[in-house]
Amino acid sequence: MAKRRRSSPDESDEDASYGPSTNPRKKRAPSRRLRPRKDxxxxxxxxxxxxxxxxxxxxxxxxxxxxxxxxxxxxxxxxxxxxxxxGMPWRKPFDPSLDSDGRAQRAYEVWISEIMLQQTQVATVIPYYNKWMEKYPTIRHLAESDIETVNALWKGLGYYSRAARLLEGAKKAVEELGGRLPDNAKDMEAKIPGIGRYSAGAICSIAYNQCVPVxxxxxxxxxxxxxxxxxxxxxxxxxxxxxxxxxxxxxxxxxxxxxxxxxxxxxxxxxxxxxxxxxxxxxxxxxxxxxxxxxxxxxxxxxxxxxxxxxxxxxxxxxxxxxxxxxxxxxxxxxxxxxxxxxKTERKKAREELDIVNVVEWRHQDARDRWFLLVKRPEGG
CATH class of the missing domain: 1.10.1670.10 (Helix-hairpin-Helix base-excision DNA repair enzymes (C-terminal))
Incomplete structure (x- = not known):
């Protein structure tokens, strides 16, 4: 009796020796209907x-x-x-009719406003700017002042190093630059303390009409x-x-x-x-x-x-x-x-510091006079 040839796994039912299978129990291929999306x-x-x-x-x-x-x-x-x-008092259109002294004065006004505006809102700066210009209307008036008077006028704006740099820059401009701020961004950034690329660009573009960016x-x-x-x-x-x-x-x-x-x-x-x-x-x-x-x-x-x-x-x-x-x-x-x-960048965790403050007080026996020892902090550190 001849043996039947079994179909290989790679062959279809129709390729079997005895033709298509008629086994009623053969399972149908699963339907490829797509299920509806839930959401x-x-x-x-x-x-x-x-x-x-x-x-x-x-x-x-x-x-x-x-x-x-x-x-x-x-x-x-x-x-x-x-x-x-x-209503910014320092914001004025460029005036091409101004001479070199007039433009230098505009540079001084813009310089003061730019330093004050660093990390400070406009509404806060406006009254400080007005008081400053009343006290120091020109760069020479500022150069004749001292750090204690400048700091007293600056009180409330914070970051007092900015006020110190203004005074230092004014003294340098008067002593070495003829009482004027440089008329170009390169020299201004190089020669005036506290002025970086942004500040130099802002001052020179506004006051001197120089095509420099901010x-x-x-x-x-x-x-x-x-x-x-x-x-x-x-x-x-x-x-x-x-x-x-x-x-x-x-x-x-x-x-x-x-x-x-x-x-x-x-x-x-x-x-x-x-x-x-x-x-x-x-x-x-x-x-x-x-x-x-x-x-x-x-x-x-x-x-x-x-x-x-x-x-x-x-x-x-x-x-x-x-x-x-x-x-x-x-x-x-x-x-x-x-x-x-x-x-966005991840903010660094705030550094923890331990500060120790010593208060040295002297009192008179009748307690009417009280004296405190004050030491001025160094310029650096």
């Missing part, structure tokens, strides 16, 4: 993760301002309508969003890109001082840390962070999530050439909101 939250999350991953893959070219003339025009038009709202905390945040730069905020490469963007905004500009003040004002009042008012921002049309947020929202609205679908279908985007990729930015958090820029 859409995971689909939203998947889309957000996709958008975040895609946004971290981009060319370095997006971190350069493409059309500075248009953005500058929009910025200045906005600034012309708002620059007097907060980058304070407000402009840092604003340009990080305009350039969609999500990188370690204090890294040299990050700062180089932001300084380049700030420089482009004032390059060959007729009103560099107004451009710089407008950037500061926009970052302070509109492009805020939380709840930025993108609808009223004049730079929204060129802000890549805003465009990305709008694009992510549209992708989410357009994504179709059928009730019988197991996954979200997203459209693949063209990946840029590897040689053009940005290697600085880090992945964005899910959602890709404007407030994701600039990149």
């Amino acid at each position: 859409t939250e995971s689909a939203d999350t998947e889309l957000e993760q996709y958008s975040a991953a895609r946004s971290s893959t981009h060319t370095a070219a997006i971190h350069r301002i493409a059309d500075t003339s248009t953005l500058r025009s929009l910025l200045l038009n906005w600034y012309d309508g708002v620059h007097q709202r907060r 980058l304070d905390g407000n402009v840092h945040r604003l340009l990080s969003r305009v350039l969609a730069l999500h990188a370690p905020p204090k890294a040299k490469a990050t700062l180089d890109i932001l300084w380049s963007g700030a420089s482009a905004m004032v390059e060959a500009c007729d009103r560099p001082g107004d451009v710089n003040q407008a950037l500061i004002e926009l970052g302070s009042t509109v492009c805020k840390v939380r709840d930025p008012d993108c609808r009223s921002c004049p730079l929204a049309v060129g802000c890549r962070a805003h465009q990305r947020q709008q694009g992510t929202t549209k992708e989410k609205e357009k994504s179709q999530i059928p009730s019988n679908s197991e996954s979200v279908t997203v459209t693949a985007h063209e990946v840029p050439d590897i040689e053009d990729l940005c290697t600085l930015c880090e992945p964005l958090p899910a959602g890709c909101l404007v407030t994701a820029y600039p990149m």
